[in-house]
Structures are given as structure tokens and as C-alpha cells.
Amino acid sequence: MNPRRFKIYLGLLGLAMSGFVAAEPESKSLIKDFKFTPLAVKAGTTVTWVNRDDEPHTVVSDTGLFRSGGLDTNESFSYRFDKPGTYQIHCTIHPRMVATVVVSPPS
Numbered sequence: 001m002n003p004r005r006f007k008i009y010l011g012l013l014g015l016a017m018s019g020f021v022a023a024e025p026e027s028k029s030l031i032k033d034f035k036f037t038p039l040a041v042k043a044g045t046t047v048t049w050v051n052r053d054d055e056p057h058t059v060v061s062d063t064g065l066f067r068s069g070g071l072d073t074n075e076s077f078s079y080r081f082d083k084p085g086t087y088q089i090h091c092t093i094h095p096r097m098v099a100t101v102v103v104s105p106p107s
Contacts, residue, residue, distance in 0.1 A: 045103070057097065060091070
């Protein structure tokens with residue numbers, strides 16, 4: 001590696017180590033025992049639901065904002081919440097499975 005590229009690499013590495021390179025926030029929510037984990041996240045967070053049951057489930061916004069396909073055991077679905085608000089979700093296969101995602105403004 002030539003010295004100029006090495007200096008650029010070190011500079012970028014320094015920025016990453018100092019926290020100036022922002023990563024998108026993420027949150028994982030398990031689907032287990034026929035229940036969704038209730039969530040409270042900041043706007044800009046990507047939520048990933050992971051099915052830990054032996055039965056398939058879906059993750060569907062009550063307002064139609066997002067809709068997963070059927071998730072088998074250990075399969076997942078992700079959605080990025082960009083706007084603050086309260087989002088109601090449910091499973092179309094098991095209508096009693098409902099939950100709320102509360103999204104607050106970013107810090």
C-alpha cells in the first residue's frame with residue numbers, strides 16, 4: 001500500500017473509532033410463545049422480528065405500512081421506523097397476537 005493511501009486509511013479508521021461514523025440503530029424483537037415483544041425505539045431504528053415459535057407468524061402494521069410474508073421458525077422480517085408515532089402490529093395467522101411499537105424522535 002502506498003504511503004498516501006495508508007494515511008487516508010488511518011484517517012478513516014480514526015473517524016470510525018472516534019464515533020464520527022454513525023451506524024444505523026437496530027433493535028431485535030422476538031416472536032415467542034405466540035407473543036410479540038413490545039418495543040420502544042428512536043426514529044431511524046430498524047426493527048427485526050425473529051420467529052422463535054414452531055408455528056409460522058406474520059408481522060403486519062394495522063395501517064398497512066408494512067407486511068411480512070409468513071415467517072417460519074428462525075426466519076426474520078425487518079422494517080425501518082423513520083417517523084415518530086405509535087404503531088400497532090398483529091399476526092394475520094393468529095389475530096390475538098398484537099403489539100405496539102412506540103417510536104420517539106431521534107436524540
